[in-house]
Amino acid sequence: MRGKLCPVSEQDQILNEVTSSEYKYGFYTDVESDKVPPGLNEDVIRMISAKKNEPEWMTEWRLDAFKIWQGMAEPEWANVHYKKPDFQAISYYSAPKKKQINGLDEVDPELLKTFEKLGISLDEQKRLTGVAMDVVVDSVSVATTFKKTLAEKGIIFCSMSEAIQEYPELIKKYLGTVVPKTDNFYAALNSAVFTDGSFCYIPKGVRCPMELSTYFRINESGTGQFERTLVVADESSYVSYLEGCTAPQRDENQLHAAVVELVAMDDAEIKYSTVQNWFPGDAEGKGGVFNFVTKRGICERGAKISWTQVETGSAVTWKYPSCILKGDNSVGEFYSVAVTNNYQQADTGTKMIHLGKNTKSTIVSKGISAGHSHNSYRGLVRMGPRAINARNFSQCDSLLMGDRCGAHTFPYIEVKHPSARMEHEATTSKIGEDQIFYCQQRGLDMEAAIALIVNGYCKDVLNQLPMEFAVEAQKLLAISLEGSVG
Amino acid sequence: MLEIVNLHASVDGQPILKGINLRIGAGEVHAIMGPNGSGKSTLSNVIAGREDYEITEGDIRFHGESILELAPEERAHLGVFLSFQYPVEIPGVTVSNFIKTAINESKKARGEEPLDASSMLKKMREKMDLLEMDKGFLSRSLNEGFSGGEKKRNEIFQMAMLEPTLAILDETDSGLDIDALRIVANGVNALRSPQNAFMVITHYQRLLDHIVPDYVHVLFKGKIVKSGDKSLALDLEERGYDWIKKEQE
Numbered sequence: 001m002r003g004k005l006c007p008v009s010e011q012d013q014i015l016n017e018v019t020s021s022e023y024k025y026g027f028y029t030d031v032e033s034d035k036v037p038p039g040l041n042e043d044v045i046r047m048i049s050a051k052k053n054e055p056e057w058m059t060e061w062r063l064d065a066f067k068i069w070q071g072m073a074e075p076e077w078a079n080v081h082y083k084k085p086d087f088q089a090i091s092y093y094s095a096p097k098k099k100q101i102n103g104l105d106e107v108d109p110e111l112l113k114t115f116e117k118l119g120i121s122l123d124e125q126k127r128l129t130g131v132a133m134d135v136v137v138d139s140v141s142v143a144t145t146f147k148k149t150l151a152e153k154g155i156i157f158c159s160m161s162e163a164i165q166e167y168p169e170l171i172k173k174y175l176g177t178v179v180p181k182t183d184n185f186y187a188a189l190n191s192a193v194f195t196d197g198s199f200c201y202i203p204k205g206v207r208c209p210m211e212l213s214t215y216f217r218i219n220e221s222g223t224g225q226f227e228r229t230l231v232v233a234d235e236s237s238y239v240s241y242l243e244g245c246t247a248p249q250r251d252e253n254q255l256h257a258a259v260v261e262l263v264a265m266d267d268a269e270i271k272y273s274t275v276q277n278w279f280p281g282d283a284e285g286k287g288g289v290f291n292f293v294t295k296r297g298i299c300e301r302g303a304k305i306s307w308t309q310v311e312t313g314s315a316v317t318w319k320y321p322s323c324i325l326k327g328d329n330s331v332g333e334f335y336s337v338a339v340t341n342n343y344q345q346a347d348t349g350t351k352m353i354h355l356g357k358n359t360k361s362t363i364v365s366k367g368i369s370a371g372h373s374h375n376s377y378r379g380l381v382r383m384g385p386r387a388i389n390a391r392n393f394s395q396c397d398s399l400l401m402g403d404r405c406g407a408h409t410f411p412y413i414e415v416k417h418p419s420a421r422m423e424h425e426a427t428t429s430k431i432g433e434d435q436i437f438y439c440q441q442r443g444l445d446m447e448a449a450i451a452l453i454v455n456g457y458c459k460d461v462l463n464q465l466p467m468e469f470a471v472e473a474q475k476l477l478a479i480s481l482e483g484s485v486g
Numbered sequence: 487m488l489e490i491v492n493l494h495a496s497v498d499g500q501p502i503l504k505g506i507n508l509r510i511g512a513g514e515v516h517a518i519m520g521p522n523g524s525g526k527s528t529l530s531n532v533i534a535g536r537e538d539y540e541i542t543e544g545d546i547r548f549h550g551e552s553i554l555e556l557a558p559e560e561r562a563h564l565g566v567f568l569s570f571q572y573p574v575e576i577p578g579v580t581v582s583n584f585i586k587t588a589i590n591e592s593k594k595a596r597g598e599e600p601l602d603a604s605s606m607l608k609k610m611r612e613k614m615d616l617l618e619m620d621k622g623f624l625s626r627s628l629n630e631g632f633s634g635g636e637k638k639r640n641e642i643f644q645m646a647m648l649e650p651t652l653a654i655l656d657e658t659d660s661g662l663d664i665d666a667l668r669i670v671a672n673g674v675n676a677l678r679s680p681q682n683a684f685m686v687i688t689h690y691q692r693l694l695d696h697i698v699p700d701y702v703h704v705l706f707k708g709k710i711v712k713s714g715d716k717s718l719a720l721d722l723e724e725r726g727y728d729w730i731k732k733e734q735e
Contacts, residue, residue: 440557441535443589456627
């Protein structure tokens with residue numbers, strides 16, 4: 001299905017899948033792992049760096065981040081409540097043992113089975129055109145496809161580990177420039193211990209011919225996952241990057257603290273799409289992934305960065321994909337659907353920092369709360385003293401299902417120039433019994449009715465996703481809201 | 487086809503229907519008339535299976551089987567269709583997507599193959615022509631920003647697509663101008679066949695000039711107090727409901 005245009009004909013299949021109610025991707029692959037003992041100190045960081053054969057400058061960079069992190073406190077301002085992770089109980093490195101992969105036959109058969117369950121077997125992916133996959137399972141990239149096609153255009157798309165070895169100058173130049181080590185508690189932690197991730201560089205004037213896609217999975221019990229992603233789009237280039245996540249069902253909380261940095265140079269465009277479906281915890285709210293992510297992009301003159309996210313998973317989400325609109329005439333966009341059900345908590349939104357003249361930003365946030373969950377939109381729009389004629393449009397909608405959930409909106413606005421223009425619209429609605437009865441009368445059962453109504457509500461955001469991702473997102477919305485009404 | 491036996495229904499403990507008896511056979515058109523508050527819309531909602539109503543006594547049988555325990559969608563799968571008096575808006579869901587989903591959900595429930603995209607489109611075009619609808623209609627959000635007339639026409643369009651065996655039209659004529667009324671009536675008439683039946687709820691005779699009923703029933707205070715042929719509708723048009731009210735008192 002991936003890579004094909006199929007959103008319309010898939011609708012029924014999507015609705016069919018609404019009938020079962022357990023977390024679909026709750027399985028666990030038994031792959032032998034190379035894992036360091038739990039705990040975090042300088043030695044562990046040196047060990048991680050050594051295992052990855054990193055150059056000295058990288059080791060020093062990590063140690064510096066670790067020192068910064070030690071002096072920081074975990075943030076508490078978000079509208080979420082959880083038991084803080086014990087950072088000394090986490091193992092900071094885990095890699096599947098087999099690493100030299102020349103073909104699918106060399107991939108661990110257990111791993112292949114996992115991919116098949118997810119419907120993304122490498123076999124299938126290789127046949128399909130359009131989507132290049134850099135598959136990350138437990139911190140180390142085990143397979144990369146379509147590399148050659150990309151290389152012909154001068155595009156670099158590889159794991160972060162490889163990039164540190166092969167393209168040290170690019171990494172030194174850009175790593176940590178958008179999200180500095182000092183940025184926040186989780187970003188500092190990530191900088192110290194990140195194990196892998198993806199690096200992407202699009203040369204000047206090149207339009208990346210395919211959607212670049214990475215699947216992240218958390219697959220080792222008790223292993224924190226610290227991905228590091230860096231996308232650099234040189235002048236007048238274009239890239240669309242997809243990030244999709246599923247995780248096996250686990251009883252204990254799993255920490256995920258990723259950092260994503262985007263650099264869009266003059267007149268470049270980066271489209272970054274995420275569908276996130278990590279284990280949200282069971283119906284009582286036990287288990288589930290903690291997702292504390294720092295995502296930020298910087299736009300130079302005339303550049304554009306567009307974030308689209310569909311967040312359905314995780315027990316706790318803390319995530320604000322942001323744009324620094326540094327260059328004149330640059331554009332930032334944020335389209336988000338955040339679903340919370342049962343006892344999930346999400347505090348998510350964006351920051352649009354307007355520095356340049358004539359900068360424009362658009363924020364469309366659709367929150368859906370069900371069960372006992374809490375869903376917060378937190379957004380900052382700042383227009384600096386030199387941001388002449390800056391414009392922002394924000395729309396923050398909340399949809400409530402049932403009467404035990406909560407929707408919260410925290411918009412922050414700072415304007416330092418009188419020519420700035422801002423519009424903010426917000427609505428809160430409930431799915432009406434009238435709507436559900438109407439659908440039922442036409443032959444849809446309750447779950448199908450809700451899936452249809454919710455997908456309609458999220459349409460403005462789903463439309464921003466690449467086609468093959470939109471289908472997956474629709475399915476996830478339906479699955480996430482199973483049993484939430486009636 | 488439809489058999490309503492001594493049906494009593496109430497909302498929040500308040501009795502609305504107080505012993506309805508009605509039989510509708512295949513190929514028949516029944517008009518239900520009556521003053522405001524007599525229970526016409528309640529009757530249609532109860533047949534369609536809306537949960538807000540409590541059935542306190544009696545039965546509704548469809549093709550000989552009681553449907554009281556069936557969910558609204560199960561009744562729809564059997565071929566019961568309700569054209570709503572006030573169709574609801576569903577933002578972001580296009581008319582075509584909604585109808586496609588509705589048709590295929592019903593097909594799935596009956597164990598039939600879903601309709602492929604090209605057959606679906608062909609059928610939609612046919613029915614839109616029948617109802618003199620604009621092509622752009624299909625890609626609009628369901629009922630969002632529709633005029634009263636467009637909403638009603640959309641209901642009949644859905645009916646034409648779903649091809650129900652029993653169609654209940656709940657005040658489909660309200661909010662329609664005379665041209666729209668004619669178009670909607672033509673659409674209904676084109677769908678009449680010896681296999682299906684219609685229950686037409688209306689206040690006014692004028693709809694019945696276009697959709698000619700076999701039987702006319704007057705609903706008053708939760709009971710059918712008078713039944714007759716189409717001449718009864720003309721009587722009502724001329725004399726109003728007062729004489730019936732008087733007869734009842």
